[in-house]
Amino acid sequence: MPERDYSEAALRSNPKGLAALFNSGSATARLWRPDELTAIFRHQLTAPVLVDLGRLDLGAAAKLKGLTDAQGLILKSFAELFHHPTPPIELLAMTKDFAKANMSQPESALPHEIATAIYYLSIAAAAVRLGERISQLPDADLRRGYAWACAQEWIDADTKALLLTASGRLSGSSP
Amino acid sequence: MSEGPLPEEPKPSVFPETQWTQLGGAAVGGTDDLDRLIRQYWAPLRIFFLATFPQLRADADTWLQDFAEDKMLKAGWLSRADRSRGRFRDFLKTSLRNFVYDRLNLAAAKRTAVPFDAVEADLAQPAEPSEAFDLMWVRTVLSETLKRMEADCRDPAEDQPRRSYIWEMFRIRLLDPIFNDTEPPPYSELIQRFELVSPTDASNLLFSGKRIFKAHLNRVIQDYAGRDAATAGEIKALEEFVAGLAARG
Numbered sequence: 001m002p003e004r005d006y007s008e009a010a011l012r013s014n015p016k017g018l019a020a021l022f023n024s025g026s027a028t029a030r031l032w033r034p035d036e037l038t039a040i041f042r043h044q045l046t047a048p049v050l051v052d053l054g055r056l057d058l059g060a061a062a063k064l065k066g067l068t069d070a071q072g073l074i075l076k077s078f079a080e081l082f083h084h085p086t087p088p089i090e091l092l093a094m095t096k097d098f099a100k101a102n103m104s105q106p107e108s109a110l111p112h113e114i115a116t117a118i119y120y121l122s123i124a125a126a127a128v129r130l131g132e133r134i135s136q137l138p139d140a141d142l143r144r145g146y147a148w149a150c151a152q153e154w155i156d157a158d159t160k161a162l163l164l165t166a167s168g169r170l171s172g173s174s175p
Numbered sequence: 176m177s178e179g180p181l182p183e184e185p186k187p188s189v190f191p192e193t194q195w196t197q198l199g200g201a202a203v204g205g206t207d208d209l210d211r212l213i214r215q216y217w218a219p220l221r222i223f224f225l226a227t228f229p230q231l232r233a234d235a236d237t238w239l240q241d242f243a244e245d246k247m248l249k250a251g252w253l254s255r256a257d258r259s260r261g262r263f264r265d266f267l268k269t270s271l272r273n274f275v276y277d278r279l280n281l282a283a284a285k286r287t288a289v290p291f292d293a294v295e296a297d298l299a300q301p302a303e304p305s306e307a308f309d310l311m312w313v314r315t316v317l318s319e320t321l322k323r324m325e326a327d328c329r330d331p332a333e334d335q336p337r338r339s340y341i342w343e344m345f346r347i348r349l350l351d352p353i354f355n356d357t358e359p360p361p362y363s364e365l366i367q368r369f370e371l372v373s374p375t376d377a378s379n380l381l382f383s384g385k386r387i388f389k390a391h392l393n394r395v396i397q398d399y400a401g402r403d404a405a406t407a408g409e410i411k412a413l414e415e416f417v418a419g420l421a422a423r424g
Contacts (some may be wrong), residue, residue, distance in 0.1 A: 006346070007322035009354040011218075011314050015420035017353050021317050022414045024349040025389040031348075031381050036362040040374045043366060047373035055375070107382055109375035 027107045038154035041114055045079035045159075052078075053094050056101065060094060067091065078118070082125045082162060089126060093134050096122040117155060120145040124166030139170040212399055213247055215319060216267070219311035223268055226304035228275055242274050262409060263399045264312055268305060310420065313413050316395055321350075323391045337380075340369050344377075345384030 003009040010021065023029055032040060054061045067090055081087050081095065099119035102108040108115060124146065126134040135142065146167040150160050217239070224235055231238060246252050252270070327333065328342030344365070351357045360368075362377070371377050393406055400409040 003354050006325070006350050006354060007318045009350075010318040010321055013314060013317075013354065015310070015417045015423075018313055018317060018417040019414075019421040020353045021350075022417065024345075024353070025385050025392060027382065027385060031378055032362060033359075039362040040377075043362070043371070044374050047375075051373050052375055109378040109382070111374075111378075114374065 032111050037111060037113055037152075040111060041117065041154045042156070044110070044114055044118065045082075045156075046077045049076060049078055049081055049091065049095070053091075053098055056094070056098050060097075063090070063094065079158075082121050083158065085129060087125060087129055089130055089132055089134065092122045092126045092130075096134055113152065113154075116145070117149045117152065117159075120149050120163065121159065124163050127166045127169060128162060143167055143170050208398070209247070209253060213243055216312065216315055216399075219264075219308045219315055220267065220271060222311045223304050223308035224271060224275075226307050227272060231275070238275065238278075241278075242271055246270060246274050262412065264309065268308060306420075309413075309416055313417055316392070316413065319395045320388065320392045323395065324388055327387065327391065341380050341383045341387065344369060344380040345388065348381060349384070 010018070013021070050064060053064055067088060078095070081091060096119055099110075099115045099122060102110040102115035103112060103119060110118070120142070123133075123135045123137075123142065126132045137145070146163045149155055150163050150167075155163075220242075221235060221239060224239060225232055228238075247270075255266070324345075325342055328338045328345075330338070348359045352359055362374075365371060365377055369377065369380060392410065396409050396413075397406045400406045
């Protein structure tokens with residue numbers, strides 16, 4: 001019978017369990033296992049753009065409301081944004097900022113790997129769909145970032161294709 | 176029907192309220208806080224007593240009740256716990272040990288029947304009694320933390336159902352794997368269970384759980400260690416203690 005009285009269980013716990021319990025309060029301990037990244041990435045791509053970008057900060061929420069051209073896309077998912085033939089550049093820039101904010105925070109709400117993938121995806125979508133550059137990273141760094149993302153097992157085929165296309169358009173790429 | 180042997184490690188509430196109120200004596204300020212503190216840490220005190228003075232085992236509860244009445248509840252006892260000189264836990268142990276020594280020496284001086292071998296037995300001061308006390312202390316602290324956290328999260332006056340979701344997520348992702356040796360349910364299952372719109376929802380539930388756990392842990396320790404640096408120092412000390420024990424296997 002599984003223990004449901006955790007207060008009682010703590011009174012009988014061995015040192016290993018007690019140490020794990022102390023660690024459970026740590027903000028730096030990893031929240032999700034590597035084998036869960038596929039499900040998390042898939043969920044992130046289906047999440048409405050408005051939900052996550054709207055939480056960025058008050059300024060972002062106001063900016064989103066003002067993006068009348070993007071209204072339809074705001075209500076759609078990140079996947080639809082990245083694969084839209086003409087996504088609004090402001091939305092892609094905000095997505096890049098959202099991802100970057102999560103990459104740099106220790107208490108990030110997104111696993112670091114997922115945030116990094118979203119970061120490079122937003123840059124790739126701007127380059128491929130609009131021919132626009134929304135990052136100041138040099139091409140060599142972008143190429144490395146795209147290659148890293150493509151190498152992840154949890155990245156789906158359509159996403160990989162977008163990243164590969166973006167990589168192919170960087171300077172120094174083979175024709 | 177036989178009830179079987181008494182458990183080696185009694186629960187913190189081994190000293191029932193009715194007996195407590197019958198102790199009499201004037202508590203310093205009669206504070207509810209001191210009362211709650213003594214009750215909460217009764218189990219580790221008892222363990223320390225039994226390990227340090229095994230020959231006095233038969234009268235352990237009497238000794239502890241006398242210690243509570245003659246020392247802990249007396250004016251100035253708690254104020255002598257100088258937090259700049261050491262931890263409250265160590266002060267408790269020293270105070271109890273000295274109390275027993277004094278009583279035994281007094282009995283010897285009066286030539287009353289006293290277990291002299293009990294005095295000799297603890298001259299060696301093995302590390303084990305202190306370690307056993309500290310282990311039970313940590314268990315008690317964490318037990319109380321989880322009790323308060325669950326009550327807080329399930330409180331209907333709080334933001335529900337979110338607050339209950341926080342406890343549930345903390346429970347299935349962290350507590351069950353620790354106490355029931357289970358694998359956490361896969362992420363895909365959590366989406367339905369907690370109506371998650373985005374992975375940030377899931378992470379935020381877990382982060383909230385961690386923050387609430389930490390806040391309650393701080394308060395439980397603050398109850399006896401004092402504020403700020405003393406509490407942070409005590410948490411670090413307890414964490415290092417169990418990590419050391421865990422590493423020994």
